[in-house]
Amino acid sequence: MSAAETRTDVPAISAEDITVTIAGRQILAGVGLTLNDGELVALIGPNGAGKSTLLAALTGDQDVSGGSILLRGRPLEQWRLRERARTRAVLLQDNAVFFPFPVRDVVEMGRAPWQRTGRETEDDAVVDEAMRVTEITHLASRRVPSLSGGERARTAFARILAQETGVLLLDEPTAALDLKHQEDVLGLAADRARAGDAVIVVLHDLNLAAAYADRILLMDAGRVVAEGAPSSVLTPERIEQVYHQAVDILPHPDDGTPVIVPRRGRPAHHAERPGTHTASPDAIPTPNESEKRP
Amino acid sequence: MSHGADTVTPVPERGTRTRAGIVTAVLVVALAAMILVSAGTGQLHIPPGEVFGSVMHRIGLDIGPVPAHANGESALWNIRFPRVAMAVVIGAALAVAGLLMQAIFGNPLAEPGVVGVSSGAALGAAATIVFGWGFLGEWTIALVAFASGLAATLVVYVMSRSGGRTEIVTLVLTGIAVNAFTGAGLALMTFLGDQQAREQIVFWQLGSLNGSRWEQLGVIVPPIVAALVVAVVLARRLDLLSLGEKSARHLGVNVELLRIVVIVVTALLVGCAVAFAGTIAFVGLVVPHLLRMLIGPAHRPLAVTSVLGGALLLVTADLIARTAVPMADLPIGMLTSLVGGPFFFWLLRRARRTSGGWA
Numbered sequence: 001m002s003a004a005e006t007r008t009d010v011p012a013i014s015a016e017d018i019t020v021t022i023a024g025r026q027i028l029a030g031v032g033l034t035l036n037d038g039e040l041v042a043l044i045g046p047n048g049a050g051k052s053t054l055l056a057a058l059t060g061d062q063d064v065s066g067g068s069i070l071l072r073g074r075p076l077e078q079w080r081l082r083e084r085a086r087t088r089a090v091l092l093q094d095n096a097v098f099f100p101f102p103v104r105d106v107v108e109m110g111r112a113p114w115q116r117t118g119r120e121t122e123d124d125a126v127v128d129e130a131m132r133v134t135e136i137t138h139l140a141s142r143r144v145p146s147l148s149g150g151e152r153a154r155t156a157f158a159r160i161l162a163q164e165t166g167v168l169l170l171d172e173p174t175a176a177l178d179l180k181h182q183e184d185v186l187g188l189a190a191d192r193a194r195a196g197d198a199v200i201v202v203l204h205d206l207n208l209a210a211a212y213a214d215r216i217l218l219m220d221a222g223r224v225v226a227e228g229a230p231s232s233v234l235t236p237e238r239i240e241q242v243y244h245q246a247v248d249i250l251p252h253p254d255d256g257t258p259v260i261v262p263r264r265g266r267p268a269h270h271a272e273r274p275g276t277h278t279a280s281p282d283a284i285p286t287p288n289e290s291e292k293r294p
Numbered sequence: 295m296s297h298g299a300d301t302v303t304p305v306p307e308r309g310t311r312t313r314a315g316i317v318t319a320v321l322v323v324a325l326a327a328m329i330l331v332s333a334g335t336g337q338l339h340i341p342p343g344e345v346f347g348s349v350m351h352r353i354g355l356d357i358g359p360v361p362a363h364a365n366g367e368s369a370l371w372n373i374r375f376p377r378v379a380m381a382v383v384i385g386a387a388l389a390v391a392g393l394l395m396q397a398i399f400g401n402p403l404a405e406p407g408v409v410g411v412s413s414g415a416a417l418g419a420a421a422t423i424v425f426g427w428g429f430l431g432e433w434t435i436a437l438v439a440f441a442s443g444l445a446a447t448l449v450v451y452v453m454s455r456s457g458g459r460t461e462i463v464t465l466v467l468t469g470i471a472v473n474a475f476t477g478a479g480l481a482l483m484t485f486l487g488d489q490q491a492r493e494q495i496v497f498w499q500l501g502s503l504n505g506s507r508w509e510q511l512g513v514i515v516p517p518i519v520a521a522l523v524v525a526v527v528l529a530r531r532l533d534l535l536s537l538g539e540k541s542a543r544h545l546g547v548n549v550e551l552l553r554i555v556v557i558v559v560t561a562l563l564v565g566c567a568v569a570f571a572g573t574i575a576f577v578g579l580v581v582p583h584l585l586r587m588l589i590g591p592a593h594r595p596l597a598v599t600s601v602l603g604g605a606l607l608l609v610t611a612d613l614i615a616r617t618a619v620p621m622a623d624l625p626i627g628m629l630t631s632l633v634g635g636p637f638f639f640w641l642l643r644r645a646r647r648t649s650g651g652w653a
Contacts, residue, residue, distance in 0.1 A: 061540050085546030092544075098400040098536040099591035102310065109534055113546045159537075163545070 010073035011036050012088070012167045012198030018057050018067035020050075020222075027053045029222040030067070035200050037166070040193040042209035043202045045219035046243050051202045052093070054219070055171050058200070059090045071167070085113035088167035093175065095156035100143040103155050107131055110162030119164075130161040133188055135181075149176035157185055161192075168192060168199045174208060186212045206260045210234055218242060234258045314595035317588050321602035328606055329382070332613040333374045340366050380506035381612040382605040384567045385577060387518045389604025390525050391563040392578015393596055397532040398451070398556045399460040402583060403641060406443075406564045407575025407634075409454075409465060410472025414446025415439040415561075415568040417476045420483040420495045436513050440565030446472055447561045451553075462645055498572035501627020503612050506570065514566040521559045521566075522601060528552065529594035536591070574627045576634020577604055583641065 013035040020028040028050045035041055043051045056062035058069060060076050069076045071088060079087070089110070097106060107130055111123045131137045134154045144152060153176040160168065170189065174182040182205070190212050193199045203209045209216055210230040218226040218233050220242045226233045239247050239260065246263040330342035340348075340361050347358025348370055361367050388406065395404040395411075406412045418438040421427070427434050454460045454468040484495050531552055534542040539549045567574070581603040582596060589595055608626070615624040 059540075059544065061543075081543065081548055082546035085544060090541070090544040092538070092540055094538060095541075096538065098538075099402070099586070101533070101536065101591050105533075105590075105592060106537075109537060109545065112530070112534055115530075 011070075013058060013069070013071055013200070014073075015058060015069045016067055018054070018069065019065050020053055020057055020062060021065045027222055028057065028064075031219075031222070031224055033058070033217065033224070035167070035198045037198045038193055038196050039214040040190050040199040040201065040212060041215045041217060042213035043200065043217050043219060044204070044206060044209050049219040049242075050222040051219055052171055055169055055200070055202050059169055060084075061090075082113055085163070085165075087165055088169060089160045089163040089165040091156060091160045091168070091170045091173055093171045095152055097144040097152075100145050102141050102143055103136055103147070103151075104131070104140040106144060106155050107136075107158045107162050110159035113163060126164060127162050130158040134158040134161065135184070150178055150181055153177055154181060154185070157188075161188070166197050168197060170199070170201045172202050172204065174203065174205065182208060206234065206239070210258045210260065231256075231258055234260060310590045310592070311595075314589040314592075314599065317585070317599055318595075318602065321599060321606060325382075325602055325606045325609065328609045328613070329378055332381075332609050333370060333378050335613060335617060336369070336374065338363060338365060338369050340370065345370065376508050376511060377503050377506045377612065378609060379511055380503050380571060381608040383511065383515055383518055384503070384571050384574065385581075385604035385606070385608025386522065386601040387514075387563040387567040387604070388574060388577035389581035389600040389607070390522055390578075390597060391560050391567070393582040393593070393600050394525055394532075394556050394560045394563075395447075395578065396582060397535060397593060398553055398560075399455065399465065400536065400538075401460045401462060401465055402586070403462055403579070403638070403645065404460065404465060405576065405579035405638075406560070407573060407577075407631075408579065408638065409446075409450045409469040410476055411443050411446045411450065411561070411564050412568055412573040412575060413473055413476035413480070414449075415443030415565045416498055416573045417479040417483070418442025418565075419498060419568055419572075420480055420487075423494050423498075424483045424487040424491045432509060432513050436517075436566055436569035439569045440562055443565040443568065444558065444561035446476065447557050447564075451557060462642070466642075497625075498568075499627070500625030501572035501574040501630070502615075502623065502625050503571050503608075504623050510570040514569060517562055518566050521562045522597075524555065524559050526594060526597045528556065529592075529597050532556075532593040533591075572625075572627055574608070575631050576638065577607060577630055579641070580634055580637055581607055583637075 011034050013033065015031065015033045018028050018031045018033075019026065031050070031054055033041075033054070043054060045051050053062055057064050060069075071079060071084065076084075104127065107127050108123065110130070111120070111127065114120055114123070128137075131140065134157055136151065136154050136158055139147065139151060139155070142151075144155065147155065153173065157173055160170070168189065173185050173189070177185060186201070186208055189199050189201060193214065201213070213230055215228060216226075216230050216233040217224050218238065225242060226238055234249060236247055236249050239245070239249075248261045248263055250259045250261065251257070252259050327342070330345045334340040334342050334345045340363065344359050344361045344366065347360050348367060350357040351360055352371075361370065391411075392405045395406060395409070396402050416439070418441060419435050421442075422435045422438045427438065430437055450465075450468050450472055453471075454464045456464070480495065480499065484492050487495060531542070531547050534545050534547050535549070535552065537545070543549050582600050585596055585599045585603055589599065608630075611626050611629050615626045615629055618624060
């Protein structure tokens with residue numbers, strides 16, 4: 001895999017003291033972050049906390065007013081674009097395609113950075129595999145505008161996988177997806193991390209973050225307010241403080257993964273009878289399904 | 295891509311590619327036939343076989359019959375061929391200019407005529423006539439048309455884009471504004487010019503290939519060929535641009551540089567096309583659109599087939615312009631607008647229906 005070639009002692013991404021000010025308003029106030037090979041880091045936080053701005057700063061899409069961002073130890077702006085595209089892939093929230101390209105063509109676009117290199121010969125196999133794991137093989141000849149939101153999101157994700165980089169930056173990859181495909185996409189991202197890649201994901205769903213992240217960065221008002229393993233970051237007090245929403249956090253009976261359930265006009269249970277909460281018809285999807293996957 | 299026998303889903307891919315090959319072959323044959331027919335048609339009729347023979351003998355091959363009529367050879371080489379060649383070159387230039395504009399605007403309705411680039415270039419050409427500029431000889435008019443076309447392209451581009459693409463309503467409104475301004479400029483030139491300049495400006499606005507000369511081709515062919523080559527080379531990067539500017543950059547495309555190069559190339563194509571033939575609208579809209587429906591949106595095959603399709607369309611339109619009304623030479627720009635206008639309207643209606651609004 002790509003990770004084996006690019007792996008070094010240098011962190012995939014290290015950012016220090018990033019400040020972003022847009023129209024006089026400070027969106028990020030001195031954020032630091034290190035992303036190492038082999039880990040999946042989730043960026044979480046309420047709307048407007050600065051998650052997407054932080055990710056945009058890390059990708060280079062957002063100019064920073066202060067701080068430094070290193071990709072593999074080298075300042076972002078010193079990278080040649082082509083070289084950078086072979087090192088890290090970025091999945092944006094907006095995955096519209098302006099012209100009616102067939103799905104396979106879009107996935108093949110992920111191979112563009114490897115054009116005229118030795119790895120060009122692998123193009124077909126890599127694209128096939130990316131389409132297989134994202135379950136869009138049957139859509140190969142469909143035109144992108146005719147796809148559903150979820151199919152389009154998976155096409156974009158397949159394109160990122162086909163790029164074969166050791167570093168992945170994903171901005172809300174699960175936003176348009178149903179329960180199964182949310183699990184699939186994060187499962188694939190976690191697989192990549194286990195294979196040695198460095199993955200950072202912006203997520204809204206706390207349960208997904210709890211289930212898949214090795215490390216969570218909780219952001220609020222342009223700062224990182226907590227960082228660490230899911231079980232240490234996700235405490236009821238902290239979540240209520242940041243999200244202004246009371247929650248119960250229950251350990252999953254199988255493996256103790258934290259399950260976050262908003263408290264909906266009921267007194268606190270503090271995890272004594274987890275079964276009673278899942279009965280709520282509009283409960284936040286729990287990662288139960290994924291725990292049983294191989 | 296050709297060794298796809300053992301891969302899972304090579305079928306759609308190969309289907310599109312085969313179709314592009316077939317379309318290319320059909321266009322080549324149709325264009326060659328149309329050139330022979332068009333060159334032979336006129337007051338002095340020369341059968342296609344003799345036209346072919348004349349070309350073959352010119353390049354030193356003893357194939358086919360030479361024109362039987364005494365003046366046939368001269369009519370072909372002094373009047374008909376320069377005109378047909380002009381139609382080929384300008385048709386190709388306009389079709390590819392349309393394709394390039396659509397790629398950087400992220401909008402299939404962008405076209406040099408619609409957004410005012412053609413009339414911008416025409417304004418420069420008209421000013422050259424009225425003020426009698428000749429600082430660069432035969433090249434002056436092409437150069438000034440290129441410069442004012444470039445200015446118009448930049449204005450439209452800067453004013454109408456947001457978030458990496460252009461909404462239809464913004465594009466059309468910007469086109470109205472630019473066309474209003476250049477229209478006023480052309481009116482001013484008409485007012486300032488003498489009788490002869492006025493006639494020339496009117497001729498410009500209507501668009502015509504009448505009176506094309508080899509010397510004019512000598513001026514516009516080199517830059518147009520260079521621009522077409524650049525367009526084909528940039529094609530794959532233009533594909534990536536359809537993912538949006540940010541995603542294209544994350545795939546290694548230098549988007550800023552690409553944009554500048556494409557804008558200059560577009561202005562060059564339009565400037566050269568307008569310089570000696572005036573404004574011929576909608577070629578850049580109709581040709582890429584029909585081809586996209588046939589072979590899909592990938593820019594490399596589209597660029598190649600647009601060259602052929604644009605040439606075929608304009609050679610055909612010119613033949614109709616010369617022969618539809620006996621003893622009259624209709625303005626070709628009027629003809630293309632006559633067909634292209636309703637086509638544009640149909641596209642607008644369709645775009646409105648599919649996107650649920652004017653977005």
